[in-house]
Amino acid sequence: MKRNHSILSKLALSAFILTGTFAQLPTTSHAASTDDTPVWSREDAQNFTLTDENTAPNIDSFTDVAPDYWIWDTWPLRNRDGSIAKINGYYVQFALTASKEYTWGGRHDHAEIRYFYSKNGKDWEMGTVPYDTDKALGYRQWAGSAMMEKDGTIHLFYTAAGRKDEGPTFEQRLAKTTFEMDYDNKEGFQVTNNGDHQILAEADGEYYETQEQKTGSIIYSFRDPWFFQHPETGEEYIIFEGNTGGDEKTLEEKHIGDVDEDVPAGAEDYNGNVGIAKAENEDLTEFELMPPLLEANGVNQQLERPHVVQKGDDYYLFTISHQFTFAPGLEGPDGLYGFHANSLFGDYEPMNDTGLVIANPAEDPFQAYSWAVLPHGQVISFVNEYHDENGNFQQGGSFAPTLKLKLKGDTSEIKREMGEGEIHG
Structure with missing residues (x-):
């Protein structure tokens, strides 16, 4: 497999240094944690096996919907209850974008959020940045979500990465702005009534x-x-990617599980979690941080773009992870990972025993990334790095084929492939 290009590209966002020394499980004081927070343990995160049920079909070509721009993390406009929204009959998706005047690896330092629209949910046209970039928070804006009120107000939640006067640092804060969108046959899509940009939450330590x-x-x-929005109580939250707080990094037995091995030194630095904050007002401008829904101390550093899909009495917590963010001693694919519980704050257990829901094919392990599961089991993502029909390495940067996922209890299965970026309500 030709993996050197993929690894070099990932280093543009964060460096990965694998320590070669090994140590016994630490037993001293540990970072702040909630005793009853569910964990994804080292015992769980092993023995990943690619099967017909969890392996995405091969991508060897794609339609570039925005030839002058890189496109990556993507999310649809949803209604307050989580269903897919429409504006005058049009579906809308938002995505991170950057001009192709920047390198593939350098795009993260110049990310802006643009919208795309489609009448049939298949054929997409690119709109503009729907906010004033001079007033936006952060040196650049990273991924989030978008929700539309019944009165047409759109809340765009995003990550304020860095600060305008400091350049592209890795500081991250949760932010939001509002605006309205409308479509008519003469003018096309118009964005109006832009609101203020506000910080909703910052890491508390x-x-x-x-x-x-x-x-x-x-x-x-x-x-x-x-x-x-909680379907039973109506309470509203933002779910986000975090790391376990605290100044001392050690692991507890629950993070290890029943494994007959020494834990490699440095594994304690990998402390990803799935955070949650509760809305304190209807305007969604005040949020209270709560204990995390899931933690992966000693397992994975980045549980990216977490989101919850509710289906009857089943709650599915999904997240994405890179191969290189697994802790030393563990090997997992770039993939979509899922956890199942019977309530939002339930005891989440890894789906399919290990947590793996969707993986790229072994012959092209980085072909797609940033999967997001929508209410009817549609899974969107973007084309990352792949090999074409002639075996040549290519950089992607556009919508990947949507996958249809079947969820049943704590198991999942890929049922079919749909169009590139295809969504339906």
């Missing part, structure tokens, strides 16, 4: 690691706000 508390070689996380 207790539940969620701050930039100053970070150890290890991979950047810390406090990003990817995903709006979620």
Whole structure:
């Protein structure tokens, strides 16, 4: 497999240094944690096997919907209850974009959010940046989610990465702005009534690691706000990617599980978690940080773009992970990972025993990334790095084929492939 290009590209966002020394399980004081927070343990995160049920079909070509721009993390406009929204009959998706005047690896330092629209949910046209970039928070804007009120107000949740006057640092804060969108046959899509940009939450150092508390070689996380309205209580939350807070990094027995091995030194620096904050007002401008929904101390550094899909009595917590963010001694594919519980704050257990829901094919392990599961089991992602029909390495940067996923209890199965970026309500 030709993997050198993929690894070099990933180093543009964060460095990965694998320590070669090994140590016994630490037994001293540990980072701040909640005793009853569910864990994805080292015992769980092993023996990943690619099967017909979890392996995505091969990608050897794609339609570039925005030839002048890189496109990556993508999310649809949803209604307050999580269903897919429409504006005058049009589906809308938002995505991270950057001009192709920047390199593939350098795109992260110049990310802006643009919208795309489609009448049939298949054929997409690119719109503009729907906010004033001079007023947006952060040196650049990273991924989030979008929700539309019944009155047409759109809440765009995003990650304010860095600060305008400091350049592209890795500081991350959860932010939001509002605007309205309309479509008519003469003018096309118009964005109006732009609201203020506000910070909703910052890492507290207790539940969620701050930039100053970070150890290890991979950047810390406090990003990817995903709006979620509880279907039973109506309470509203943002779910996000974090790291376990605290100044001392050690592992507890629950993070290890029943494994007959010494834990490699440095594994304690990999402390990804799935965070949650509760809305304190209807305007969604005030949020209270809560203990995380899931933690992966000693397993994985980045549980990216987490989101919850509810189906009857089943709650599915999904997240994405890179191969290189697994802790020393563990090997997992770039993939979509899922956890199942019977309530939002339930005892999440890894789906399919290990947590793996979708993986790229072994012959092209980095072909797609940033999967997001929508209410009807549609799974969107973007084309990352792949090999074409002639075996040549290519950089992607556009919508990948949507996958249809069947969820049943704590198991999942890929049923079929759909169109590139295809969504339906």
